[in-house]
Amino acid sequence: MSRLGKTEKTIFTIAVLVLLLFSYFLYDDSLLFPKSNNSQLDLIGSVATSQNDVRRKNLDTFSWLPANREDQIFDNDSIYTGERSEAQIRLQDGTIIRISPNSLITLNMKNGQMMLDLRYGNLVGDITKGTALKIKSGEKEFNLDGSGKIEFKKSHSGNVDLRLLSGDLNYQDKKERKVLQKSQPVAVSQQGMKPLVKPTIELQTPNNTVFVRENPDDAMPFAWRGNGNITRFEMEVSPNGQFDHVAVLKETAEGKTDVVEPLEPGPYFWRVKAYDKNGTVGFSEIRQMTLAHLDAPVITSPTTDARFQMEIETNDPSQLAISTEVRWSAAPLLKSYHWQISRDEQFSAIVKEGNAGVQSILTPRLATGTYWVRVSGATTDKKNSAWSASVPFTVQVTAKKEPIPDRPELIAKDIKFRLPRPEERRPASEMAPKLEWKPVAKTRGYRVQVSKDLNFQTPQTYDVPNTETLWSQVEKGQHYYRVYAVSPKGQLSPPSDIGHINVDDMRPILTVPQLMEPFNNMSIFLQTQQEPFIWLEWKKVAGATGYTVEVSNTEDFSRILYTSTMPTNRFLIKSKIPLGKIYWRVRAEAQGDSPSQWADKREFTVYHQKNETFVK
Template sequence: MSRFGQTEKIIFVCAIVALLAFSYFLYDDSLLFPKANNGKLELIGDVAISQNDVRRKNLDTFSWVPASRKDSVYQNDSIFTGDRSEATIQLQDGTQIKIQPNSLITLNLKNGQMNLDLRYGNLVGELAQGSSLTIKSGTEEFKLESQQGSPEKSKIQFNKAHSGNVDLKLLSGDVKYVDKKKQAVKELPKNAVVAVTKKGEVKQVEKPQLFLKTADNTNWLRINPDDPLPFEWDSKGDVARFELEISPTEDFSHVAISKLTQDKKAQVVEPLEPGSYFWRLKAMDHNGQLATTSPVQHMQITHLVGPQITTPTQAAQINLELKVKPQESLETSTEIQWRAQESLKNFTWQVASDAEFTTIVKEGQTNTLAAVTPKLPAGTYWVRVQGQTESQKPSPWSEPVSFTLNLFAHKEERPSRPILVTKKVDFKVPTGKDRNPASPESPKLAWKPVLQTKNYILQISKDASFKEVEKYDVTQNQVSWSQYRPGQYFYRVYARGLNGLMSEPSETGTIDINMDGLTLDPMKTINAIGQAPGPKETPISWSEVPFAKSYLVQMDKDKNFTHPQQLEYSSNAGTLTVPDPGRYHVRVQAMDESNKPLTGFSNIEEVLYTFRTPLSSPSLLEPFNNASIFLQTEMEPFIWLEWKKVEGATSYRIEISDKADFSRTLIAKSLQGNRYLIKDRVPLGKIYWRVRAESKGDAEMSEWTEKREFTLYHQKNETFVK
């Protein structure tokens, strides 16, 4: 390769110089586009703080220039801030404007007042006392005035998105504005966001709120990894969109899934490993700012996997020698066992003659973790199991397991069918009243032993067809069935030989589980006194019933219980609320786990609810108040005191005193009637008396009547009557 010549070197050097020159022009174009003649512009302030990318441009110039600290700001200057950049403009009247990142504003001084055109972005304005600031929103102008003598500086936060609305928030101080729509001067509310529309209308912005509808601690069960997880919520206020976040950590240091939506619901279909997760919802306002975040909620994800067959093992060879009659073929049953998740409650099993399960030999259902195949001839078979949850969601099929039956004749006999010792078993459930150490705790099932037997299989079912059975492996020829429930059951027994052959089932026996009814305890009468009748509570209890999940109490005024009020109790005691006075009939019934009657209704007890108003004070009749009574003889006085009868009163209490405060009582009597004759000697002068009504049945008494007085005179003017 030849070296550069003299001409080439000159061209190369010139190109480098031109490249450097144009690069500088890209950074500073002041040489191409000179700055405006600032001497002709009106000075309105300077740049107090400039951080990172801050640029300034006058309306009369073409290009943007960097805005450094202490640079002057002139009429019609525009200030721009980039990412992570801030600037503070100090106006000549002392007002400060702090411009946030990604903002663009234009400053204009009009009639001695600052007009601020916020194109977009965020800023904070700090108004000097007595100064004003005009904000341009659309074609309208919005004037803010700081109050003279305010104890703190007026600081306002501005925000404007590309939608055109300007949001204001008074952070401190006192600021007034003119509401053009209502033609009134108002104060800007503190720490509350208001929006100024393009038409100049002022509206207070409602603080966003989030309401989560999806419950906390939800357990999501996924059959497929992409099964949708539905989330739902509601909101109030200025919310433009939502962000749903799911994280394996409560502090959301790692966010596994984030979804943005404008709807009030979302479905997550992304795969997540089974385990514990946390989720929350964020709300963004129309400016794209984070408005609020919901509380963190917990959730659990579980993948529904198919059962795993444990018996037979993969490609198992089952070799059996069977003793059969000449007309019989070589066939045998085998047992299938598997393990599964706890959420799987019911199972469907299939036996097929091919690995693709196009030809199914047998299909069955069970709620246990095992099944017995029908009799199968020698050959190779495949078996698989599928589970279902309580809500009928199916799991995937298990991995198919193959097994081969190698059957040989005349070597071993199948065990004899067991013979039941007792075909009909009657059992009475022991209760607290009749329980004693000698009574059996559970029904006993027994059968005669079978020779050459490894163990027995006991089946118990609610129906004689044994479609749904409880299955027990038993090594002895008897068992106590401790898992019993009231009702009638059917049972049968298989014998399993030493090499796994199953016998024919025994005859079907029955188990009758009986239970005594429950007894309702006597109930107390309710006697109520007041101004108006209302609901009253009274204790209620009854005998406890084993296996009872709850108790149903019926209450009705009709002894035939035509329209009973029904109440549910979780224990055998509680409080019964009687709605209004009357005679009620009450009975109780025990319920099982399925909310079905476990017993009949108990005995019927009555509860009586009586009500009456409180006793009123009697009305005094004679003698009239302030009466004067002259005694003409020296004998004891005979003066009648009388008052009106009071409804509900059984007696009356009268007190007579020569003291106005009844601190000393001359006579105190309890009377059946409403009159009293004074026959005892009493002092001359003023005598005071009062009465109250009493009821012996409930020890109730009325208030005392207002006291009355009369004056005794005697012609001898002695202190006591002789």
């Protein structure tokens, strides 16, 4: 940076001097506002105190000058105080006049008596004993005498209110003289001096009213009745009883208003101010009110995406459903509730809905699936809250599988039994082997299997309700048996251990018949299928009283075409039989004895002369 030149130094020096000069003017403005020539005016007092914007003007000047402390006040001087400004004037007789903010007053002497012309605003005067003070308001004048402190209020409408703060003072106009009472302010107007009657307000909205808002801007109505010549009302709402913070201010010319401004829920205070045509203010009592918002209920159970799983013992699919509990919390104002359960989040497929007077319900029986539930509340005067947040939950119900019973335990695993002779007489229980086992819990019965082979490929099967049975179809030889427990729904337990039955037959044993005709694997051609006339023949067996023959078209004789028991050793097939292979067998019978074993089966093939094709 280059050094300042001679010209720049000169400019800088002049700027500093100008700054110092104006700083001095801020400290002492007597050069800017020279004192008027007051040598020809009567001195009536001085400025005792001056705070902020206080100004003074002489009768013979047009400009307002700052009024500083100790400035002299002359006859017909006017004093003005701005906003948040005050001044005190000390008169020659010692009277102190306090001028409030936003006031204008003129002081002059009339016939040796001080006259105050209060244009507007407020002032307080300390009147010493023996001093008479004349007050002028427009064309109206009145006198004050005595000693004490008095407050003057004058609005732009022109009326003056007098209030005695302390001491004893009299007031007098041309008509009357009265003592000013401390408890009764006086209104001075062009019509004379009358006791000041402030407007009064009677609140009609009850104290401690609870306003419930369904929406943040729902109107809260307030009402009152005003007495007096009232021009307007101001209704105030504050969070505290001191009204140092006003949350809502409503101006109206009617005795009612609606508050629609958004407010936080909670307690509030409210009051009404009434203004009459003279600017006099009357205050109502302070009342309380409470604002409550109808918050939606909050579902506490089920939780979001909760799962309810259960197994039910049933064979009916319609019974695969369960109920669950729904609980919620809500504001004390809500006294009844409406609930909905839906298949979808938009609640377009509502499964069930209903009303409740408590904060819980038991849902209807719900089948497997995902559901949504929501709740809304209502007050006693039928104001409804919003719906709660919808909560999804899942139900899963399955048929409970019946437990498999325990395997039975055989009491006797190795049974030896002798078939009685015909001449022997035994109880029925001794005519067949007795099979027994221990009971199994939760069963409806038992299944018994008896087999000639250890693998139980073609067993005899019996269902019995008890834990024992007689094997009535007893046969000679070695047999095997086992037992299953059967559940109430028909499920079988694992089988018991395998038991053995050894049957010894002491009766005469019949020999197996010897088959003769037709020869084994013989082919037979028929003229007609209606009456084949095929003879079956075998040799007689000693001791046999008859024979049983079986004819089948299956090798294992699972489907019998003919069976017959006869005393002779021949059997004629006369009825129609199918073409193809035919199997037959015979056993000997003896009255009172066991039959013989079956003879080894034989087979023959039947053809028809018109169709010699083999047909199975």
